[in-house]
Amino acid sequence: MTSQKHALFAEDASTRRLILPWxxxxxxxxRNVLNRRGRFLLIFVSIGVVVAFFVSTLAYQSVxxxxxxxxxxxxxxxxERANLLTHGEAAEKHQRDRTVWLLFLSGMLCFVGVCNTMYMSVTERFQEIGTLKCLGALDGFIIRLFLIESVFVGLxxxxxxxxxxxxxxVAQLTMVLEVEYVSLALLLRTLSLSVPLxxxxxxxxxxxxxxxxxxxxAKMKPVDAMRVEV
Incomplete structure (x- = not known):
């Protein structure tokens, strides 16, 4: 019992605080992500759509x-038959700039949507945060928990x-180009760069x-957090 107590709280009783290893x-x-997967569904969809657009566009253009x-x-x-053979560096630069602009806009729209969803997710858990702070959790501890959770959600x-x-x-290449001209090695090489990115x-x-x-x-006072009606 004593060892478990020392694992959860700081040893100094005067500055008792809730701690957890990474x-x-x-x-x-x-576990929170798994239990709240329905609440995080909108974030999954928002991030998934942008990442899918990014991977498909970047890999397609690279191929x-x-x-x-x-x-x-x-x-x-x-x-030439598929009207995909650009003539000159200016045309290629124009197409690259348009692709980058589309990716930037989709990323910004997704960022705004995820910000709103994450704010609602944190807001409805104010009482949980207040309980943790009453138990001695510091601001950094609460920030760490929610940021780790956001890493899992985003991943x-x-x-x-x-x-x-x-x-x-693959579907886009199949529709616009004869697939026999695209080797498996070329696909894997382009995807190995675009997917991790x-x-x-x-x-x-x-x-x-x-x-x-x-x-x-995390900056809210415990009393204020416990008083919030969700």
Missing amino acids: NRAAEICW LAELRRSEDVPVRAAL VGSMLGAAAGCLLM AVAGGTLLTVLAAVYPTWAA
Whole structure:
């Protein structure tokens, strides 16, 4: 009993505070994500849609750029038939800029939506936060819990979105180009670059969206947090 007590609280009774090791905090946060997966569904969908769009667009454009650099006559003829063979660096730059702009806009829209959803998720748990603070949890402890939880939420949503993006990219290539000109090695090479980047970006987006509502909730006084009606 004594060892368990020391594992949860600081030893000095005058500054008694609730503490948890990182692995235990991560386990609790993962269970919260599983138990509240219905509440996080909107975030999963928002992050998943953006990541799927990012993976499919980036990988598709990378495959086309690789094929345009090919000197193989049948490949260039297939690109010409599909009206995908750009002429000149200016046209390629214009297409790259348009793709980057679309990705930026979709990311900003997703960020706003995730911010709103994360704020509602934190707000409805004010009483839980107040209880933790009454037990001695410091602001940093509460921020750590919610940020770890946001990492899990963003990671799950991003991985689902990345899987959907891979399927969308393959479907898009199949519809506009003869699939025999796209090798498996080329697909794997482009996806190995775009998927980790998209998953990391989606996770980071979720964590950034959770920073302000988590910080605001952690700064609340325990009495005020317990008094909030959800």
